[in-house]
Amino acid sequence: MKTRWLQVLKPIAPRTQLVFGSMSFVLPILLWCLVSYVPFVWHPQILITQPGSVEYLEPGMRMNRQAFEDEVADAGNDDKALPEGYPANPIYLPAPHEVAMALYTAFTTPPVSQDGQWLHQSLWHSIQIIFWGFVISSAIGVPLGVLCGTFGIFSRLNEPFIEFFRYLPAPAFGALAVAILGIYDGPKITIIVIGTLFQQVLIIANTTRKLDVALVEAALTLGTRNAKLLTRVVIPGILPDLYRDQRILLGWAWTYLIVAELIGTTSGITWFITLQARYQHFANVYAAIMMIGIIGLGIDMVLALLGRWLFPWDRSLAKTA
Amino acid sequence: MNQIVTPVSLGSYRDQTAEVRARFDRLKAREVILDVRNLCKLFGSGKKTTTALNDINFRTHRREFLCVVGPSGCGKSTLARILAGLEEQTSGEVLLTGKPVTGPGSDRGMVFQGYTLFPWLTVKKNVMFGLEVNGRGRHESEQQALQWLQLVGLEKFADAYPHQLSGGMKQRVAIVRALAIQPRILLMDEPFGALDAQTRCRMQAHLLEIWRKIDVTIVFITHDLEEAIFLADRILVLCAHPGEVQELIEVPVPRPRSAAQFISPTFLATKARLEELIHSKAHDEDDEEAETYSMVTRLTQVADNVE
Numbered sequence: 078m079k080t081r082w083l084q085v086l087k088p089i090a091p092r093t094q095l096v097f098g099s100m101s102f103v104l105p106i107l108l109w110c111l112v113s114y115v116p117f118v119w120h121p122q123i124l125i126t127q128p129g130s131v132e133y134l135e136p137g138m139r140m141n142r143q144a145f146e147d148e149v150a151d152a153g154n155d156d157k158a159l160p161e162g163y164p165a166n167p168i169y170l171p172a173p174h175e176v177a178m179a180l181y182t183a184f185t186t187p188p189v190s191q192d193g194q195w196l197h198q199s200l201w202h203s204i205q206i207i208f209w210g211f212v213i214s215s216a217i218g219v220p221l222g223v224l225c226g227t228f229g230i231f232s233r234l235n236e237p238f239i240e241f242f243r244y245l246p247a248p249a250f251g252a253l254a255v256a257i258l259g260i261y262d263g264p265k266i267t268i269i270v271i272g273t274l275f276q277q278v279l280i281i282a283n284t285t286r287k288l289d290v291a292l293v294e295a296a297l298t299l300g301t302r303n304a305k306l307l308t309r310v311v312i313p314g315i316l317p318d319l320y321r322d323q324r325i326l327l328g329w330a331w332t333y334l335i336v337a338e339l340i341g342t343t344s345g346i347t348w349f350i351t352l353q354a355r356y357q358h359f360a361n362v363y364a365a366i367m368m369i370g371i372i373g374l375g376i377d378m379v380l381a382l383l384g385r386w387l388f389p390w391d392r393s394l395a396k397t398a
Numbered sequence: 399m400n401q402i403v404t405p406v407s408l409g410s411y412r413d414q415t416a417e418v419r420a421r422f423d424r425l426k427a428r429e430v431i432l433d434v435r436n437l438c439k440l441f442g443s444g445k446k447t448t449t450a451l452n453d454i455n456f457r458t459h460r461r462e463f464l465c466v467v468g469p470s471g472c473g474k475s476t477l478a479r480i481l482a483g484l485e486e487q488t489s490g491e492v493l494l495t496g497k498p499v500t501g502p503g504s505d506r507g508m509v510f511q512g513y514t515l516f517p518w519l520t521v522k523k524n525v526m527f528g529l530e531v532n533g534r535g536r537h538e539s540e541q542q543a544l545q546w547l548q549l550v551g552l553e554k555f556a557d558a559y560p561h562q563l564s565g566g567m568k569q570r571v572a573i574v575r576a577l578a579i580q581p582r583i584l585l586m587d588e589p590f591g592a593l594d595a596q597t598r599c600r601m602q603a604h605l606l607e608i609w610r611k612i613d614v615t616i617v618f619i620t621h622d623l624e625e626a627i628f629l630a631d632r633i634l635v636l637c638a639h640p641g642e643v644q645e646l647i648e649v650p651v652p653r654p655r656s657a658a659q660f661i662s663p664t665f666l667a668t669k670a671r672l673e674e675l676i677h678s679k680a681h682d683e684d685d686e687e688a689e690t691y692s693m694v695t696r697l698t699q700v701a702d703n704v705e
Binding site for chain 2: 388392
């Protein structure tokens with residue numbers, strides 16, 4: 078039977094899901110391999126192996142293909158030794174295997190300077206910044222969001238101002254945060270809080286408003302009052318959606334990480350990345366960037382599994398996660 | 399709905415056998431539970447005001463089964479919501495055992511068409527919910543919840559979540575959840591409207607069974623006339639635009655009720671009367687609709703007829 082790939086809003090077979098799911102990673106990596114390993118695809122430069130008679134060339138140097146060919150032609154005309162080399166990509170695009178190696182060696186290479194940090198120390202520092210930023214943001218944002226979603230007066234009192242404030246770019250508060258909180262972790266955490274909190278209040282308020290009002294009415298007719306309505310109906314009713322929101326917002330917090338860590342003294346994974354870029358160890362830079370992706374995705378997958386265990390009644394979670 | 403073909407005169411829906419009359423006398427001798435006086439409800443303001451309910455008056459006695467029927471837009475649901483305290487009337491009074499209703503309370507239970515079970519609670523905990531928020535202990539609530547579930551034959555599903563149940567089962571849970579806090583009246587707003595015909599029949603029988611066993615007065619909103627006759631002691635017929643009481647019919651069909659009575663003369667006479675009441679008022683609008691149907695152009699071949 079002919080398989081029909083494109084069917085609107087139809088669930089697809091588990092096998093197909095697996096195939097396409099893996100392809101979403103395999104295809105970009107294949108593309109990267111193609112550009113890196115097939116010499117006639119792109120490779121705009123030549124990596125010199127033998128300088129030959131050309132004085133300014135050294136082994137390991139990269140030069141543009143056109144310039145190299147000119148030098149080869151010149152040397153050929155003069156009957157001198159020809160420079161040799163092979164096609165290469167610019168230094169900022171390392172091949173997959175180099176990055177894979179770097180993923181490993183980055184952890185095994187001791188810090189360059191004495192007061193420097195190992196990669197895992199940098200990563201751990203970054204994770205702590207994210208953690209505290211997100212915890213502080215949630216401690217304010219979640220209750221405020223739920224209150225705004227539940228009671229009209231809270232919504233009117235807070236949301237217009239928050240709508241305004243969320244357009245202010247968080248990094249703009251960097252200098253201010255340093256002036257108030259010093260140069261270490263304080264201002265970094267603050268930037269993540271500013272970047273996350275205002276979206277958080279609005280998103281959670283919206284989620285709360287989507288609660289089926291019939292459930293609240295049913296609870297009312299069962300004699301539920303005031304605070305109990307909030308704790309026994311509204312909060313449990315929105316909890317799976319709230320949890321999903323928090324997962325999305327945590328990803329949001331990660332995107333503010335690099336900017337936050339540049340503020341004051343550069344620290345964490347950002348410090349590692351800037352240092353490696355300065356030495357032109359681009360394989361290490363890619364490795365570090367991937368590390369952030371892997372950690373982020375890893376945490377989200379763990380949270381998704383945890384969500385399924387926490388909310389066995391939730392239908393939409395079972396469908397998407 | 400099809401017009402009833404009446405081969406012989408059905409007699410009047412007002413004719414009651416001695417037995418039925420005696421039962422109504424007993425019913426009316428019981429104290430008044432619900433007293434609705436001059437109830438009005440307006441929606442909107444200024445020029446756009448619409449009258450949903452206009453001067454509604456009726457009394458319901460303890461352990462009475464009252465059905466409310468009427469065409470769509472007659473304010474049946476609004477009436478139920480006002481009785482439940484979920485909506486406020488514009489004027490008039492609702493008295494429950496003599497005290498005015500000012501908001502939702504545990505003395506009035508409500509069952510909605512959309513089940514409204516709490517999806518995050520198991521069946522048992524759904525039933526326990528009302529008991530717990532009204533200050534009953536966990537252990538006591540659990541015991542009672544299990545008894546209630548037994549009453550509707552769902553004790554095996556005590557630990558299931560609502561999404562694992564069928565529509566009929568969900569509605570049974572919703573009914574015992576409302577009954578568990580022992581309300582004086584149970585308001586039901588088209589509770590079986592979303593169920594298929596067979597399940598609905600079973601649920602009707604089930605509901606009568608529960609009602610027989612428990613000291614509760616039921617106010618049941620429906621648009622299904624047969625359902626109303628099958629269930630009710632009395633039927634409050636409303637008309638639309640504005641919603642007003644047309645008649646309070648005493649159903650002459652004897653109890654206990656069974657499916658066989660659907661073709662009994664008293665049943666058919668009552669149904670004929672209900673249809674007369676509901677369709678006469680809605681006549682104008684029906685005509686309009688009929689006209690638009692006849693306007694449909696023929697799109698099949700001339701010889702290709704289906705009737």
